[in-house]
Amino acid sequence: MEKADSSRRASKNQPNPLPVLAILAKDVGELALKEKRMFSPILKRWHPLAAGVAVATLHVCYGNEIKQFIAGITELTPDAVQVLRAAEKLEKDLVQIAVEDSVDSDDGGKAIIREMPPFEAEAAIANLVKMWIKTRVDRLKEWVDRNLQQEVWIPIENEGYAPSAVEVLRIFDETLDAYFQLPIPMHPAVLPDLIAGLDRCLQYYITKAKSGCGARNTFIPTLPGLTRCTIGSKFQGFGKKKEKSPIPPKRNSQVGTVNGDNAFGVQQLCVRINTLQRIRGELEVLEKRIITHLRNSESAHVEDFSNGLEKKFELSPPACVEGIQQLCETVAYKIVFHDLSNVLWDDLYVGELSSSRIDPFIEELEKNLLIISNTVHERVRTRIITDIMRASFDGFLLVLLAGGPARAFSRQHSQIIEDDFKALKDLFWANGDGLPSELIDKFSTTVRSVLPLFRADTESLIERFRRATLETYGSSARSKLPLPPTTGQWSPTEPNTILRVLCSRNDEAASKFLKKTFNLPKKL
Template identity: 65%
Template sequence: MTMCLLLGRRMESVVLPLELIQLFRSSDFPSQQEYEAWLRRNLKVLEAGLLLHPHLPLDKSDPSAQSLRHIIRGAFEKPMDIGKNGESMQTFRTVVMSLSCRSSDGSISETCHWADGFPLNLWIYQTLLEACFDLHAESSVIEEVDEVLELIKKTWVMLGINEMLHNICFSWVLFHQYLVTGQVENDLLFASSNLLAEVGKDTGGSKDPIYTKILRNTLSLILSWAEKRLLAYHHTFHNGNIESMESVISLAVLSAKILEDISHDYNRKKKDDVDYTRVGNYIRSSLRTVFIKKLEKLDLCKHPSRKQNKAFPILSVLARDIIELAINEKAIFSPKLKRWHPLATGVAVATLHVCYGNELKKYVKGINELTPDAIEVLIAADKLEKDLVQIAVEDSVDSEDGGKSIIREMQPYEAEAVIATLVKSWINIRVDRLGEWVDRNLRQEVWNPGANKEGFASSAVEVLRMIDDTLEAFFLLPIPMHADLLPGLMSGLDKSLQQYILKAKSGCGSHSSFIPTLPALTRCSTRSKNGVFRKNEKSQVTQRRKAHVGTTNGDNSVDKTQMCVCINTMQRIRMELGVLEKRIVANLSSSISTNEDIANGVSLKFKLSTSAAVEGIHQLCKCVAYKIVFHDLWHVLWDGLYVGEVASARIEPFLQELEQYLEIASSTVHDKVRTRVIIEVMQASFDGFLLVLLAGGPSRAFSLQDSVIIEEDFKFLTGLFWSNGDGLPAELIEKHSTTVKGVLPLFHADTEHIIQQFSQLTMEMYGSTAKSRLPLPPTADQWSPTEPNTLLRVLCNRNDEAAAKFLKKNYNLPKKF
């Protein structure tokens, strides 16, 4: 500018290197060498501006260009002082001015173009802009920066610079200065970013290919540098330099937007999508990178082989590392990234969720059984997932979709489902083992009453211990869903124990197997029974009873004491199940999770086995009672009671032996079921008594006078169980005596009355078909004074001519022996 003032000419009409060469001589320099070096520098500037990078394209055959090349080549080969030779100087000036004043239309321009050719003008302008920095603190601009920039802008005409070129050049200079000074002064990046924003505003208005080329080259360099750092920003940024992150992101996004703007693909994307998409990619890329590094670090430090059985500490520790990483991401990086991506935190946690999920899938595929390691990994994964989802939801609460798009990216781990599947498999294995054990050990059980003090089966002790151990092991599993899986476990154990009970009681048979087959109906003989005949009758009947009376079907292989052990076993199971159920409630209340229904006790019962035990006790008590009465006391009941002469075959022998059996049974069975056994023995005795009276076969016959003895004997029978108030309650005995007491009056009822009542009831039963001939009524399920078969059997055993004739006439029944 000073030179222009000295020459009195405008800046754009001056070729500055030419004027300097013409103005200064070698004598103006300390030495010839310094002058020659200075001269060469100015010649290089002219060569660059007029020959190498001219403002307008230059034909290589142009005479002025050839002449200038010759002069410059000569000056480099033989140093000279152009100023000494006026003719040479004039030739030099003519050539330079001829080249600098060219115009596109061939006319001579008043403006000299010696420094505005691309890229020389930018190199020069960049050099000028570098003057804005302090020589002693290169990362800082000088205080007079505004004044210097105003002076530099005056060179725009000479250098062919405009506002757009200035912005991109100065942005690059600031960016480059940030790099070469150690990347410590964030203000340089911030200023560069602001200038780049201005460049972005003007991009659409320029179609200059040179400017476009400058933009593409410059911004590609900036974008490459920025993305290298942003694609792994966890490695690049930390609390100490986090403030520079926004400027780096801004540079990357602005560069990408401008490059999209000048590309052919610009119309394919919205401008707003560029920054959103790019920042999303940075987040995903950087977090994938840091995830892999953390995984590799754990792998190398602890388990180089990465075998399946050694993956537990990696995935467990990794889950904790990931949640810590997510929290740091939300606190440190997301606030910076949200300017360009509102769901920055959500994208981050979704990325971490996917990365961890991929590793978890590999691990789950290799799990074959429930192990502490597997549970630990799956619980850690479940907790991680819930924490990540919570962070994503909290971050997305103000977004348009409430974070649904982010949550959709996070495919559930279903860790709890995997745990549940493994636990169910664990349950099935143990339930199957218990079932196998039940089958094997029940076949070996001897039901020995002396096996232990309580008199129950040793197999029951073992099966209850196995159930208790299984439940204890279940509650020790470190899982969060005991309440949900407990019903399945209890159902399996319940069914196994039910099978034990059912198989145990099935080995003892049924009470009905001890009830004898009823003998055929007969009628009494009308001939009198006196003296000799009655005396011989009993012995004759006794000798022939096996061929002519009913027989029992009872299973003699199981002793009554063994049945009592089985009863005790059922009772023991009932009691232990109550204890187990209380323990389960206590364990469940201290568990992590609770289900309302289960907490209320709805699913905390061994329903099947408890019901089977109660039913088993009832059936076995009945079985013991019927075995005693109809098998063990068969000889005094069926073979003795009322056989022949009623008065001489009364109930005392039966009562004496029955009392002994009652004492044995009472001393063998558990206290809590003793009364039940005695009640069943009483009921069996009553049934046996009625069986003798109504189905005693041809060896028995009763007259009206015998009814007194029969009723007295029944009182003796009930008295045995009342035992002067020390036995069963009177009201209980009365309840069970109802059927017997309903039938006994028939034995002192008039024969004609019974015949009339029988005929009436039979006709009511069969209707018109009974008018011509009375049908033979079937045997009823229960004896009753209003039941035809009961009345018929009273008549069959009635030692009475009227009864005999009625039976002969209507049914032609055979006579008794």
């Protein structure tokens, strides 16, 4: 201890004086080597494991001090790391001397080693690092909460994504830099804990970024009850006021506002999409940066690079993909069923078809597509436009099959309907500059398969309906045809789909069949 005091006084005169226990560890190590070199060879005459006994005694003495020190540590500091690393080195040196001294003993020195309970210095450092990681991650999560409350999803100029994402990624960089600057001997060992913490934090940001935006079903309207057409003259008598046909009820939009601005408008939703896409791309950059940090770390070994999975973010990338998918679908169905409901759900084919065709819907949809194309990230552009196409096809088919008593079709209208659908497809084809024709064909399959039903005569539709119902319900449907439930799985062989075409068929035969078979009303 006198030597340690002398070393401590000398250390105080240095620019970065060593902590006392670090000095003591160094001095104990030197004392052990001196013991082994000078005294143990002589003492072996009386004890075969003289050096082992000596270092075991020194180990116990220093162990008492270091364990008290470890018990009092509350945070990771340079002094604490210095002491613990010095203790770890001392322990390795003492154990090595004991093993070498016991090489010829019957048990290979196991008895001596049992008298040297581990300092657990490395475990103490690891625990301190984990505490450091937890503090950083908790602080980052608080920051995410605070900034997302203020986020209005207005993009950074010329960038297209949210400022909060830039800050999150910047703090991630700073946290990684700070971690690899820690004076610890186990960067690779504890790194998975840090990555897992950052991963959870980023997943939390992604979840918050997409929350409250709605989904596909948020915007699809409630389907009206089944009715049959009113058969009669299309012309009103002179002096009579034309009654407006009832419009199917629309589902209320589940969107909100933040600070008086619509944080869930189409452009804001596109900013959210761009933000998740930016995060998705930056995660790959972060993973490469982590590998670079590891290569520059003195504590890294070749085997630390063999298992790349531990250096990867596992939760955030799929959360980004899922979030982008959900938001793209939300944008698509919001545009079609909410923003353009007046020209689709309220007006398309209401009353006289020749004056209520699809042109107004296509014009408004084209404006929205232009905004989307100029706003959303290029890597997501095809996906979101495809979703808008799918939503518009769904909307078109929903008007035909679930448009309510405001709409009535005859066989002669089938050509108008087919021409309108072709015009809708052409919007997305854009003379070859839009979506691939294979993609358009894929998503238009259902509509194309159903449209021939509107061209079929009423008698064949009734027969087709009977046959499809019998195939679905079996012999129990022979005596009385059951009313098929609405599944939403539209198909020319599905009973409910065929029934809905009959409901909108503007002729006497269809009306009589529906009245006799199901007693359907003419009005809701």
